[in-house]
Amino acid sequence: MTETAAIPTPFNMRATHVPDVPETLRRVAESLRKAHPSPALRELREAAWTVFESMGVPQNGHEDFSFVSSADLKGVLNRLPDGKLLAPEISSATTIGVRDEVDSGWMELLKAESDAPAALAAALAPAPREIALADKDQVRVVLAGSLARADHALRLDVPAHAKASVSFVLENPEAQAFVNAVVYLRLGAGATLDVSVSEAAQGFQLLKIGADLRRDAQLNLLTVSTGSRLARVSIDAALREPGASLDARGAAVAAGANRSHRHLRIRHAAPDCVSKQLFKTVVPGPGRSSMDGTVFVDPGAQRTDARQLLQHLLLSKEGRADAKPRLLIHADDVKCSHGATVGKTDPAQKFYLLSRGLDARTADRLLTQAFLNEALEIFPDEATADARARLMDAIGVEAK
């Protein structure tokens, strides 16, 4: 072995980076654009594709995907659609308006899109949808995967001062199925939206939630996950006008050998906004979890109140938990805190329960439940009962 010529590492990866854009996908995206008669939809797909093309499939070491298996990611993103029309299933509340045609409001959203899978979802989604919510609407949206691939793109608008709730359900029929979805939430002034996201128990799933909050809008968001072969939820929220507030929480269990990835980007773009992120993940066995969160405070976003806490409960030696909390502050009059913790159940608390006669398994169950509770209690108990049961089931202890 005399000739081991070292390949020089490029000094600046980005400068020499050629986006990985599969040729077959390019052709599919193109024919999809040609096939559709609506100019608006054509425009949307074109914009989405252009954005995806500039980024390509995220490569190993990509900053926003650093904990995700790039092989798995490439494997699913390169898949071709099988031509079936998989539209999001939207529960028929009486007052919501669902439009098949799309308007130009998408353009600014897509141009700002920095998540490659999300852009691809918009470029390939066979049936992008717009939902105009009305006050008191409660909507359930099922985003189903397919053995080939299923891309979904949705936009939800909550008009000023309306109060509504949406639950998104990611569904994968089989262990090899893939769902790739992007959802944009736009909250008008004074609007309130409760969002819950529940993920499929298997398969590959990527969900990007973009949120745009106007003056005094309030978004409460809960993601519940038991992980899967590849489960990534990315939340990208912008507090655009004063008084906007975001409460984002996550309760997850990376069950078995599952993976669970949370990616959070919260931008304070205006003064006097409040954001809280509380994400909790239990890794009971050989599973993997990552929580990667950044809060940006723009210049001028004075009196920002931002709190971020990423917590892992790592119950075995084989598991792995990565957390990357980050604050990027460009204003001076702000109240920001962030932190990450990883640990086992608290020994003093556990001893207290044991000393009252609870067996070790029950004590662990109560403490694990309590750990996740803080995230789940964003919504009333009735609303989270199923999620609670599912999470406890995933840890391998019965919920009570």
Add this chain to the structure above:
Amino acid sequence: MTTPLLQITNLRAGLAGPPPVEILKGISLTIHPGEVHAIMGPNGSGKSTLSKVAAGHPDYTVTGGDVVFMGESLLGMEPDARARKGLFLGFQYPVEIPGVSNAEFLRIAGNARRRERGEEELDPFDFQELLDQHMKNLDMDARFKERGVNEGFSGGEKKRNEILQMAVLDPALAILDETDSGLDVDALKIVSKGINALRRPDNAVLLITHYQRLLDYVQPDFVHILMNGKILKSGDKSLALEVETRGYDWLVA
């Protein structure tokens, strides 16, 4: 004479280290059913350590002697098994467990103890009734049921909650580690009443305290002085009074 409820013989225990630290340096103590014992002693003498060793706290290692409870050695028995058998420790510093509901926790604990005794478990309704009764006796507000275990409780409220747990579990032996510390005058009366209400010929109480006042309400049959990991003197109630006026120095002199 009845068989002892608790028999501690020449118990040595401490921290495994490194470096190993011996805290209990050969303690012997026998408690019979129906008796009330009190342990007094200066700060750091090993009182809480003794109570936690009895309860099976994993921080401590036993290096010698034995602790026999109701005819069975506790050494090697898991803490939860000790509790279900009827040993109760009222903690000097009860921990807060946010997110675990006090009522839910009490019901699971109570039922575990009932199962152990071959009694039927209580359904949530019967348990509520029992709990409400106990809480009324201890003058506790119903909202403490819904809170997390000790979560945000004041010092005195935590101690009262310890006695509530004791009432629900109905132990054969209750070791109460400074349950009187942090209680106001009225609360001390209520808690003492609670302790006395649970006394029966077949159970016993071991009080750890710094103050004579508790012993006015719960009258001890024996008082022991623990200093530097050893019981230096045992006597009757008058010993507590003597400590109150003279302190501990005279004992070592």
